[in-house]
Amino acid sequence: MEVMFDQIFPAETEVLSAVRGAVRAACHRMGCSEACSEQVVLAINEACMNIIQHGYGFSGGQNFTLRLGVDDAVLVTHLLDNGLPATDDDLRPRELDELRPGGLGVRFMRELMDGVAYLPSPDGFVNCLQLIKRIY
Amino acid sequence: MDIQIEDRPPYKIVRLSGDVDLHSSPKAREAILDCLKQKLPLLVELSAVTYMDSSGVASLVEGYQTAKKQGLEFGLVAVAQSAMNVLKLARLDKVFPIHASFEDVV
Numbered sequence: 001m002e003v004m005f006d007q008i009f010p011a012e013t014e015v016l017s018a019v020r021g022a023v024r025a026a027c028h029r030m031g032c033s034e035a036c037s038e039q040v041v042l043a044i045n046e047a048c049m050n051i052i053q054h055g056y057g058f059s060g061g062q063n064f065t066l067r068l069g070v071d072d073a074v075l076v077t078h079l080l081d082n083g084l085p086a087t088d089d090d091l092r093p094r095e096l097d098e099l100r101p102g103g104l105g106v107r108f109m110r111e112l113m114d115g116v117a118y119l120p121s122p123d124g125f126v127n128c129l130q131l132i133k134r135i136y
Numbered sequence: 137m138d139i140q141i142e143d144r145p146p147y148k149i150v151r152l153s154g155d156v157d158l159h160s161s162p163k164a165r166e167a168i169l170d171c172l173k174q175k176l177p178l179l180v181e182l183s184a185v186t187y188m189d190s191s192g193v194a195s196l197v198e199g200y201q202t203a204k205k206q207g208l209e210f211g212l213v214a215v216a217q218s219a220m221n222v223l224k225l226a227r228l229d230k231v232f233p234i235h236a237s238f239e240d241v242v
């Protein structure tokens with residue numbers, strides 16, 4: 001995979017705007033269409049929200065790493081964190097026929113990306129979430 | 137995100153602009169629920185929303201459900217494309233009353 005972006009962010013809601021800007025710029029460099037970029041931005045934003053909200057419980061003073069790359073026309077995103085351990089069971093989308101606030105993030109990630117899964121974490125991290133999307 | 141509250145009898149109007157995300161949506165939620173405490177029908181104007189995530193959608197759902205429980209009208213007005221895309225993704229574009237402009241409602 002050719003890494004196009006690799007940065008550590010504080011796990012705080014204030015950084016979400018900067019994350020979105022960085023993802024948009026990386027998608028632009030990779031030649032994604034605007035529609036594709038916005039889908040990727042929304043999906044990654046939701047994944048970062050989950051880390052801040054559920055992984056770290058808004059505890060502050062924590063970080064996550066966002067790594068974006070391209071591999072044979074596929075955008076590969078890795079989000080690495082040290083929050084609560086998560087598994088693919090946490091990636092089950094809820095049904096939309098029940099009207100309630102919340103629980104939409106996983107649904108968005110699943111619908112917008114071609115693949116969402118937890119990978120074995122590299123040393124120094126608890127979780128490694130991978131999101132992939134064919135971009136050409 | 138910026139929030140403006142306006143009275144347009146009989147409606148209360150909440151105008152949201154900018155990015156409605158996990159950082160800002162608690163303020164949007166608070167503004168919507170505060171307005172509903174006044175027991176007036178509520179319209180949320182979204183023409184200047186540049187980005188909305190699932191937490192912004194959740195604020196709108198909570199407002200809609202609170203209004204419904206109280207028998208109050210709740211609707212969205214002039215929804216920007218960025219927000220509409222997310223509402224469609226959540227299949228809420230068929231749930232919320234959505235109006236193209238205030239002239240359609242007031």
